Amino acid sequence: xxxxxxxxxxxxxxxxxxxxxxxxxxxxxxxxxxxxxxxxxxxxxxxxxxxxxxxxxxxxxxxxxxxxxxxxxxxxxxxxxxxxxxxxxxxxxxxxxxxxxxxxxxxxxxxxxxxxxxxxxxxxxxxxxxxxxxxxxxxxxxxxxxxxxxxxxxxxxxxxxxxxxxxxxxxxxxxxxxxxxxxxxxxxxxxxxxxxxxxxxxxxxxxxxxxxxxxxxxxxxxxxxxxxxxxxxxxxxxxxxxxxxxxxxxxxxxxxxxxxxxxxxxxxxxxxxxxxxxxxxxxxxxxxxxxxxxxxxxxxxxxxxxxxxxxxx
Amino acid sequence: xxxxxxxxxxxxxxxxxxxxxxxxxxxxxxxxxxxxxxxxxxxxxxxxxxxxxxxxxxxxxxxxxxxxxxxxxxxxxxxxxxxxxxxxxxxxxxxxxxxxxxxxxxxxxxxxxxxxxxxxxxxxxxxxxxxxxxxxxxxxxxxxxxxxxxxxxxxxxxxxxxxxxxxxxxxxxxxxxxxxxxxxxxxxxxxxxxxxxxxxxxxxxxxxxxxxxxxxxxxxxxxxxxxxxxxxxxxxxxxxxxxxxxxxxxxxxxxxxxxxxxxxxxxxxxxxxxxxxxxxxxxxxxxxxxxx
Numbered sequence: 001x002x003x004x005x006x007x008x009x010x011x012x013x014x015x016x017x018x019x020x021x022x023x024x025x026x027x028x029x030x031x032x033x034x035x036x037x038x039x040x041x042x043x044x045x046x047x048x049x050x051x052x053x054x055x056x057x058x059x060x061x062x063x064x065x066x067x068x069x070x071x072x073x074x075x076x077x078x079x080x081x082x083x084x085x086x087x088x089x090x091x092x093x094x095x096x097x098x099x100x101x102x103x104x105x106x107x108x109x110x111x112x113x114x115x116x117x118x119x120x121x122x123x124x125x126x127x128x129x130x131x132x133x134x135x136x137x138x139x140x141x142x143x144x145x146x147x148x149x150x151x152x153x154x155x156x157x158x159x160x161x162x163x164x165x166x167x168x169x170x171x172x173x174x175x176x177x178x179x180x181x182x183x184x185x186x187x188x189x190x191x192x193x194x195x196x197x198x199x200x201x202x203x204x205x206x207x208x209x210x211x212x213x214x215x216x217x218x219x220x221x222x223x224x225x226x227x228x229x230x231x232x233x234x235x236x237x238x239x240x241x242x243x244x245x246x247x248x249x250x251x252x253x254x255x256x257x258x259x260x261x262x263x264x265x266x267x268x269x270x271x272x273x274x275x276x277x278x279x280x281x282x283x284x285x286x287x288x289x290x291x292x293x294x295x296x297x298x299x300x301x302x303x304x305x306x307x308x309x310x311x312x313x
Numbered sequence: 314x315x316x317x318x319x320x321x322x323x324x325x326x327x328x329x330x331x332x333x334x335x336x337x338x339x340x341x342x343x344x345x346x347x348x349x350x351x352x353x354x355x356x357x358x359x360x361x362x363x364x365x366x367x368x369x370x371x372x373x374x375x376x377x378x379x380x381x382x383x384x385x386x387x388x389x390x391x392x393x394x395x396x397x398x399x400x401x402x403x404x405x406x407x408x409x410x411x412x413x414x415x416x417x418x419x420x421x422x423x424x425x426x427x428x429x430x431x432x433x434x435x436x437x438x439x440x441x442x443x444x445x446x447x448x449x450x451x452x453x454x455x456x457x458x459x460x461x462x463x464x465x466x467x468x469x470x471x472x473x474x475x476x477x478x479x480x481x482x483x484x485x486x487x488x489x490x491x492x493x494x495x496x497x498x499x500x501x502x503x504x505x506x507x508x509x510x511x512x513x514x515x516x517x518x519x520x521x522x523x524x525x526x527x528x529x530x531x532x533x534x535x536x537x538x539x540x541x542x543x544x545x546x547x548x549x550x551x552x553x554x555x556x557x558x559x560x561x562x563x564x565x566x567x568x569x570x571x572x573x574x575x576x577x578x579x580x581x582x583x584x585x586x587x588x589x590x591x592x593x594x595x596x597x598x599x600x601x602x603x604x605x
Contacts, residue, residue, distance in 0.1 A: 018443025031460040037461055140586035143535055145542055148574035149565055252450040256539050274545040277458045290446040
């Protein structure tokens with residue numbers, strides 16, 4: 001078990017090295033002069049030179065690379081071109097809303113989608129099944145921002161149940177936070193739910209056709225017990241895998257959802273960085289998000305051992 | 314004799330039509346998806362004749378509700394949202410198709426090489442793993458920040474993060490095909506590597522690639538809209554659905570139609586492509602069809 005976890009842990013190292021290399025060479029291999037593009041259309045040669053110096057592009061490439069790697073190892077993600085603040089400081093200021101949004105979306109999506117998938121499989125080829133499948137097809141097509149604005153329009157503007165936009169920090173009370181995060185989580189979770197529901201149904205259908213399910217039925221095991229204890233646990237590996245894959249979707253979605261709902265998180269930091277072409281911030285966020293994704297995949301790998309002990313070997 | 318030769322083509326014709334008809338009735342989702350897509354392609358081609366100028370400012374007609382004159386209302390500059398959405402169809406379809414083509418072509422090339430040459434495989438696949446760890450939209454944003462905005466840059470920026478998934482798919486097909494006896498036979502006959510790849514391996518990748526291409530296309534259209542919505546996509550002077558939605562953001566409480574109409578077009582387009590993709594997947598791989 002420990003050996004398995006260690007192996008998985010070591011496997012994440014090359015991935016992160018590639019990510020770091022990729023981000024570094026992106027800046028150096030893009031055609032044209034990135035300093036000129038970042039400085040903008042109205043920049044004077046002196047401005048461009050200043051940006052070049054800030055990005056370190058005026059030094060020899062091996063020196064830049066050594067400095068970049070050294071800084072990363074020290075946990076320094078670089079410095080913003082415009083505010084001159086360390087990227088890590090900017091990230092820390094904006095971290096809470098994004099983490100709360102991601103976690104609550106994950107919770108909402110898993111809590112709604114797995115029962116939907118189980119139900120659809122248990123009632124395969126009935127109206128319930130068609131509704132769930134219809135929802136999962138739609139969930140893939142409807143963009144986050146459309147769902148987001150529709151939810152705001154119905155629940156915030158029309159019914160006035162929830163706040164229109166904005167975020168209440170946890171320090172001001174969890175109820176306010178949950179109210180401000182409810183609609184964003186639902187909007188962001190739509191695609192995620194579609195994905196999980198679809199895989200849950202498929203995986204359950206496969207398990208339900210196994211012999212040991214028939215045996216359990218013959219023994220007189222109750223239906224809920226068959227579905228949950230015998231089938232769902234054995235159907236879990238693909239479901240957990242897809243929860244991990246979907247986390248990537250979630251990260252991309254966080255950026256857009258925060259813009260729709262005016263949430264001052266990492267997504268807003270990204271959008272501000274785009275407007276100012278503040279490349280070091282985007283570079284830092286890529287490494288951070290990639291790290292989060294790798295971590296989630298690691299957790300997924302570890303969770304396999306719980307659902308399927310054979311994997312431990 | 315004469316009568317048979319006369320009637321034969323007609324009978325064959327009828328046979329084909331009814332065959333097509335029965336195929337269509339068995340694959341309703343594909344047919345529905347293709348019908349919607351054809352309609353969208355027609356809209357994209359005929360955009361200049363279907364609507365007025367998407368760029369024309371009319372300050373007197375700011376933020377008008379949808380009406381007989383302005384079917385989808387107007388935006389804060391008095392521009393006709395209908396004209397902008399109709400013209401936006403072009404951008405979305407161009408981006409979707411180009412990205413699908415570029416990503417599949419590059420992915421196919423790299424994937425076949427990786428599956429065939431073990432020495433390249435290790436390194437390239439590690440690079441692909443790293444690229445897949447980066448969220449697609451952020452990778453695209455990074456590329457766009459470093460280069461001057463244009464439609465071509467947007468297409469490249471969206472295509473790059475799609476490549477690893479195609480590479481993985483192609484590679485897995487190549488690896489499984491390589492172990493088949495007929496490849497050994499071809500090698501034994503002294504067939505060149507290039508010929509084995511082209512004649513014996515490539516054809517096996519076609520079916521899964523077509524299915525994958527539809528998903529790449531759908532996801533590219535959504536990503537373009539997302540990037541434009543964030544202000545990192547198609548240059549603002551080009552009316553793309555994402556740009557229209559992005560401008561509607563500030564006024565959505567009083568003018569929700571600016572967001573609603575392009576949003577619905579976007580959803581319907583992606584839905585249609587996914588229907589075709591799902592349908593093709595079920596058709597080409599009946600094993601999955603039974604499960605899904």
